[in-house]
Amino acid sequence: MKGLKFILAGILFGIIMAKSEAISWYRIQEMFRFQSFHMYGIIGTAVILGVTAVFMIKKFRIRDVQGKVIHFQDKDKSWRKYAIGGTVFGLGWALTGACPGPMFVNIGYGYWAMIIVVLGSLLGTYLYGIIRNKLPH
Amino acid sequence: MLELLKQPWPWYTSGALIALIMVLLLFFGKTFGVSSNLRTMCTIAGAGRNVKFFDFDWKAQIWNLLFLAGSVIGGVIASTVLRSEEPLKLSASTITDLKGLGIIFDGGLNPSQIFGLDFITSPKGFLILLLGGMLVGFGARYAGGCTSGHAISGLSNLQVPSLIAVVGFFAGGLIMTHLLLPLIF
Numbered sequence: 424m425k426g427l428k429f430i431l432a433g434i435l436f437g438i439i440m441a442k443s444e445a446i447s448w449y450r451i452q453e454m455f456r457f458q459s460f461h462m463y464g465i466i467g468t469a470v471i472l473g474v475t476a477v478f479m480i481k482k483f484r485i486r487d488v489q490g491k492v493i494h495f496q497d498k499d500k501s502w503r504k505y506a507i508g509g510t511v512f513g514l515g516w517a518l519t520g521a522c523p524g525p526m527f528v529n530i531g532y533g534y535w536a537m538i539i540v541v542l543g544s545l546l547g548t549y550l551y552g553i554i555r556n557k558l559p560h
Numbered sequence: 561m562l563e564l565l566k567q568p569w570p571w572y573t574s575g576a577l578i579a580l581i582m583v584l585l586l587f588f589g590k591t592f593g594v595s596s597n598l599r600t601m602c603t604i605a606g607a608g609r610n611v612k613f614f615d616f617d618w619k620a621q622i623w624n625l626l627f628l629a630g631s632v633i634g635g636v637i638a639s640t641v642l643r644s645e646e647p648l649k650l651s652a653s654t655i656t657d658l659k660g661l662g663i664i665f666d667g668g669l670n671p672s673q674i675f676g677l678d679f680i681t682s683p684k685g686f687l688i689l690l691l692g693g694m695l696v697g698f699g700a701r702y703a704g705g706c707t708s709g710h711a712i713s714g715l716s717n718l719q720v721p722s723l724i725a726v727v728g729f730f731a732g733g734l735i736m737t738h739l740l741l742p743l744i745f
Binding site: 426428429430431432433434435436437438439440441442443444445446447448449450451452453454455456458459460461462464465466467468469470471472473474476477480485487488489491493495496497498499500501502504505506507508509510511512513514515516517518519520521522523524526527528529530531532533534536537539540541542543544545546547548549550551552553555558 | 565568569570571572573574575576577578579581582583584585586587588589590591594595597598599601602605607611613614622623624626627628629630631632633634635636637638639642644648650651653654657658665669670671674675676679680686688689690691692693694695696697698699700701702703704705706707708710711712713714715716717718719721722724725726727728729730731732733734735736737738740741744
């Protein structure tokens with residue numbers, strides 16, 4: 424089954440996020456209050472290793488499972504949508520203590536209340552789709 | 561071995577494995593980014609009939625939905641087979657600060673005062689979680705990605721737009737934490 428590897432990668436992701444407490448509302452509060460290195464350590468390690476990995480993949484023109492050279496898409500050149508959208512996202516992140524991945528991991532963990540947060544995030548996504556033409560990007 | 565895995569994982573293990581997940585998905589020919597799934601779900605629910613933004617071939621995103629389903633299973637495994645009975649080691653100053661907001665640290669991952677049945681069935685509690693989720697969903701799509709897409713995938717590829725988005729994530733988080741939470745709780 425072709426999809427199995429994605430499910431397995433997702434399982435690993437869910438376990439990592441839960442076991443390192445990155446899905447914790449408390450840990451997110453601690454981060455935004457600069458009272459622990461924990462979350463900065465997680466994100467920092469991931470980014471440093473990520474930058475190294477992407478550099479190597481590009482340098483050695485590594486191929487994916489289908490044999491295609493791995494290609495990286497540049498993000499659109501703009502700043503408004505990133506600054507405004509990012510800030511709106513951050514407001515919700517600190518309030519619910521969950522970004523999109525952890526919301527779902529939390530549901531699996533048994534925090535059923537996160538279903539409300541997911542419903543909200545779907546509504547928010549839908550709202551964006553409706554009014555996006557009127558927003559500065 | 562199982563005993564070791566049951567303990568809370570240190571930040572460097574977690575950070576390294578998150579980078580591994582990103583590389584794995586690249587190797588599978590995909591890009592790590594969770595919030596796209598929210599758009600896909602809107603499309604599956606029929607949003608594409610009225611709103612052009614949702615009118616796309618969602619079948620190309622099935623892999624990401626499978627990844628998301630896997631992450632739910634990962635949460636189940638972490639709370640059962642790999643469950644740790646130790647209370648979370650939250651910093652003492654955070655515990656004090658939250659107490660000032662009236663939120664008591666209960667040792668779990670999330671406060672039962674916010675995610676427990678009493679609060680979520682109250683109008684205020686329900687609205688807080690729904691509105692919080694709306695901000696995350698709206699903001700993620702507006703910014704074209706969330707923590708995984710920008711902070712991990714984007715920064716790893718040295719994308720300036722992703723850096724702007726991450727600065728935004730923090731600006732919003734700091735405003736909520738220090739200015740708005742005292743008004744909400």
